[in-house]
Amino acid sequence: MNHQRSWRRLLPLLLVLGACFGIACNASAVEVTDVLGRKVEVDHAPQRIVLGEGRLFFALALLDRDNPFQRVVGWQNDMRLLDPHTYEVYAKLYPQVAKLPLIGQASEQSVSAEQILALKPDLAIFSIAGEGPTQHSPVADLLEKAGVPVLFIDFRVHPIRNTRVSMQALGILLGREQQAQEYLSLYDRHLKHITDSVAALKASERPKVFLELLAGVWQAPGHTTGKSGLGSVVEAVGGHNIGADVVPGALGDVSVEYVLQADPDVYIATGNRAPGVLLGAGVSTETARQSLAKITARPEFAPLRPIQAGQAHGLWHDFYNSPFNILAVEAMARWVHPGRFQDVDPQATMGEINRMLKVGLDGQYWVDAK
Amino acid sequence: MTALAQEGAALAAWHYRRLLWRRALLVMALALLLLLSVLGDLASGASGMGLGQLLHGIVDPATLSATERVIIWNVRLPYSLMAVLVGAALALAGAEMQAILDNPLASPFTLGVSSSAALGASLAIAYPLGVAWLAPSAQVTVMAFVFACLSVVLLQGMSRLRGAGVESLVLFGIALVFSCNALVSLLQLLATEDVLQQLVFWTLGSLARADWHKLGILALVLALLLPFSLRAAPAMTLLRMGEDRARSFGVDTRRLRFASLLRISLLSATAVAFVGTIGFVGLVGPHIARLLVGEDQRFLLPASALVGALMLSLSSLASKLILPGVIVPVGIVTALVGVPVFVLLVFRRGRKL
Amino acid sequence: MSLLIDEVAVAYGTRQILHEVSLPELPAGSLVALVGPNGAGKSTLLRALAGLERMKGGLSLDGQDVTRLSFAERSRRLAYMPQQLPPGIALGVLESIVAALRVSGADDLLGNAYEALRQLGVEALAERSLDSLSGGQRQLVALAQLLARNPQVLLLDEPTSALDLHYQLRVMGAVRERVVAHRLLAVAVLHDINLAAAHADWLVVLREGRVVACGAPQEVLQPALLAEVYGVEARVERCSQGRLQVLVDRALA
Numbered sequence: 001m002n003h004q005r006s007w008r009r010l011l012p013l014l015l016v017l018g019a020c021f022g023i024a025c026n027a028s029a030v031e032v033t034d035v036l037g038r039k040v041e042v043d044h045a046p047q048r049i050v051l052g053e054g055r056l057f058f059a060l061a062l063l064d065r066d067n068p069f070q071r072v073v074g075w076q077n078d079m080r081l082l083d084p085h086t087y088e089v090y091a092k093l094y095p096q097v098a099k100l101p102l103i104g105q106a107s108e109q110s111v112s113a114e115q116i117l118a119l120k121p122d123l124a125i126f127s128i129a130g131e132g133p134t135q136h137s138p139v140a141d142l143l144e145k146a147g148v149p150v151l152f153i154d155f156r157v158h159p160i161r162n163t164r165v166s167m168q169a170l171g172i173l174l175g176r177e178q179q180a181q182e183y184l185s186l187y188d189r190h191l192k193h194i195t196d197s198v199a200a201l202k203a204s205e206r207p208k209v210f211l212e213l214l215a216g217v218w219q220a221p222g223h224t225t226g227k228s229g230l231g232s233v234v235e236a237v238g239g240h241n242i243g244a245d246v247v248p249g250a251l252g253d254v255s256v257e258y259v260l261q262a263d264p265d266v267y268i269a270t271g272n273r274a275p276g277v278l279l280g281a282g283v284s285t286e287t288a289r290q291s292l293a294k295i296t297a298r299p300e301f302a303p304l305r306p307i308q309a310g311q312a313h314g315l316w317h318d319f320y321n322s323p324f325n326i327l328a329v330e331a332m333a334r335w336v337h338p339g340r341f342q343d344v345d346p347q348a349t350m351g352e353i354n355r356m357l358k359v360g361l362d363g364q365y366w367v368d369a370k
Numbered sequence: 371m372t373a374l375a376q377e378g379a380a381l382a383a384w385h386y387r388r389l390l391w392r393r394a395l396l397v398m399a400l401a402l403l404l405l406l407s408v409l410g411d412l413a414s415g416a417s418g419m420g421l422g423q424l425l426h427g428i429v430d431p432a433t434l435s436a437t438e439r440v441i442i443w444n445v446r447l448p449y450s451l452m453a454v455l456v457g458a459a460l461a462l463a464g465a466e467m468q469a470i471l472d473n474p475l476a477s478p479f480t481l482g483v484s485s486s487a488a489l490g491a492s493l494a495i496a497y498p499l500g501v502a503w504l505a506p507s508a509q510v511t512v513m514a515f516v517f518a519c520l521s522v523v524l525l526q527g528m529s530r531l532r533g534a535g536v537e538s539l540v541l542f543g544i545a546l547v548f549s550c551n552a553l554v555s556l557l558q559l560l561a562t563e564d565v566l567q568q569l570v571f572w573t574l575g576s577l578a579r580a581d582w583h584k585l586g587i588l589a590l591v592l593a594l595l596l597p598f599s600l601r602a603a604p605a606m607t608l609l610r611m612g613e614d615r616a617r618s619f620g621v622d623t624r625r626l627r628f629a630s631l632l633r634i635s636l637l638s639a640t641a642v643a644f645v646g647t648i649g650f651v652g653l654v655g656p657h658i659a660r661l662l663v664g665e666d667q668r669f670l671l672p673a674s675a676l677v678g679a680l681m682l683s684l685s686s687l688a689s690k691l692i693l694p695g696v697i698v699p700v701g702i703v704t705a706l707v708g709v710p711v712f713v714l715l716v717f718r719r720g721r722k723l
Numbered sequence: 724m725s726l727l728i729d730e731v732a733v734a735y736g737t738r739q740i741l742h743e744v745s746l747p748e749l750p751a752g753s754l755v756a757l758v759g760p761n762g763a764g765k766s767t768l769l770r771a772l773a774g775l776e777r778m779k780g781g782l783s784l785d786g787q788d789v790t791r792l793s794f795a796e797r798s799r800r801l802a803y804m805p806q807q808l809p810p811g812i813a814l815g816v817l818e819s820i821v822a823a824l825r826v827s828g829a830d831d832l833l834g835n836a837y838e839a840l841r842q843l844g845v846e847a848l849a850e851r852s853l854d855s856l857s858g859g860q861r862q863l864v865a866l867a868q869l870l871a872r873n874p875q876v877l878l879l880d881e882p883t884s885a886l887d888l889h890y891q892l893r894v895m896g897a898v899r900e901r902v903v904a905h906r907l908l909a910v911a912v913l914h915d916i917n918l919a920a921a922h923a924d925w926l927v928v929l930r931e932g933r934v935v936a937c938g939a940p941q942e943v944l945q946p947a948l949l950a951e952v953y954g955v956e957a958r959v960e961r962c963s964q965g966r967l968q969v970l971v972d973r974a975l976a
Binding site: 003079101103104105108111112113114115117118122134135139142144146147148156229239248252 | 415416417418436437438440441444445446506507535558559560561562563564565567568570573574576578579581685692693694695696697699
């Protein structure tokens, strides 16, 4: 009888211990909602990550600050092709980068599902649009059948809305919430400062902006974006993207005549390579300014008011798909509403971001004609 | 018949039978090569899983990890088998097209069937219907199929206009290719970012869309239509000697054409709807087969199917091996291999083409 | 066996190609040549007889109305041979005949095919491939293909147009020999009026869809007719061997 009583007293303790044990086992089981509204669940912090596009790596760089490649087991080759300077810097620091297995070259069609599976990942990160597998790709289905969780992020289609969702989801999944939060508080603060200020602007108070993508590189002048992507950034900073009025889809070429007749107040050219605007890692201000001058010297757009006044601007093209797009937001805010945003300092912001990165952004990422 | 004549007849008969035997052997050799190619295709892949492991995994599935199971049953087997079936379907359709349209450049690709399928798929991608009973991905396949069939119906309708000859049919097919491609480009212009990417992905053929449902349907279509093709083969051989000649032997060329176009539309529409645009298999496959077995359609049709299957199976293998870990889209491989082979054929046959 | 062509008319839409062509009954064992200038409707008449063109009018073989027959039946009796076998067909000679016989439902395909070649004297070509033959050899093979079916009426559309002298004679000679030996009827569209005069029992002269003359060559071939139909000044003479010859002197305005 004594045994029974002590057993009964022990039971609740055992139950509590059991519950604690159970909780401890599931302690690292985590669920997030990604940018597509999908629920993504991992039962432990992922250690083997496959990146659908190489440049999605920059998101990881903000989270795994000491060793950003520690979890990456496979990626596509696009980062090496798009941003060779940054790639070289990383490759010197982390020799394993050069030997990182490729799951594809730089396009969705080149991605090998079997290669991804062979790397035995415990998380795959894809962008909802871009050069890698997207939500409609059979690769995503295959991975789910094999029990590999797939997280969809987006810095590209709706950057203003989705950058924070992406970074937050990623931070939670990787167990790096603190780092994610650190970046996001910077991001949100700077973004809110700008969007709050222009929220009440009437249409007539929004300067007309012509954003020419890959000026001088694209096969025809007037390549611009519609309502999504960098176009949505123009709207967010209180400008009016003249391309959004006529381009029906994501990207399009507007006619020179249309631009001249629209008479924009602000001209921004994006670029990342010759013969366009030279910007990005390892580029000096002088080089950038000279390349911009060549672009504005083109006869097609020379009559534009901002170009005549010597007030053209250049922006790093690859901000269109980067978690660092807050810099693009700030740079553009200064150009679109210079008076209102004199206190906005993208250079300083870049310095703050660089403190969060092992390999900082080192180069010229925007430039003014003067 | 005199004794000498009888001897001559016997000799000729012997030669004839030997010719047929040689052809039959060539067809069997093609089948064997195909088997080897499929085994090779099954044995290769980025994960390094060998043929032995794969076969063992099929026989004894309990030993497999989830990843290995997916690799065998969702990647290797479907892709390899799809290559075989699609190659066979496209080449068979191409062979029949070349016979009944009397044009060596006819194929599902060149006559606009693939482009029409691409247009149908693009419309479905850009404007999906929100119906519960048909998933968006299935809608794409269905629309691709419907549009491919419509293009063949259109081609057939054109051929009945004012007794229009085969030349106008081919010209119309070419017009169809250009217009459909232009319309797809228009859709791309109007598309939002992720729709755009899907459109681009679809217009390039890919075996990665293969699954067991599609395999089953395509296998069924092939199994049902091949007997009908073979039954029409003697009449089609005669058709190769000239339309009037065939008619003078009692062949109802109109009905022959109609039935053949029906088969062509089903074969090519199904194939293209499942994997997208893969060129040159339907064009070059029959030509290679013709070099091997000649114009007797009883041999040419099955040989074309086998050559097409072999071509695509080898291309599937190559697309995995060219860049390790990276897939070279299979349509690019068939074009890169198909074009030189085609040019070689043209030069070899000279004006006989 | 005889062929009666009665008021045969063919029209393409509103354009009348043949205007009620009637001919006297054509007897077995004879070779009838259809001659006339381009566009006279010779090929059209031949194709109408073969059932390849929609026609109005009567056509009877041995008193039986041929137009009522099924296409397969009709083509068995009235066999049509187009101008040329297309070049570049990868089929063997014997094979091509066997293939044709297979479709028309004969038996002992090989035997009949070989015999057809032998009767034209070209059995040595049996194992050759069609695309390795000369034009003339191909035409003989095509003829063998036609004759292998034992038709009653041969309808030959310009059988000698692309042939050299040797094969022109061989083909016409083979046709004539077969026609006489088996009491067949052959109707051939011939471009060369001298060839027609040399081999045909009957000449039918067509012009603008109408029969201008019909009869034995020596009756039909008159300078006045030649002037009217062909627009040439010509003489008709007998050569030293006794054959009728048309010698054209000049074109008339």
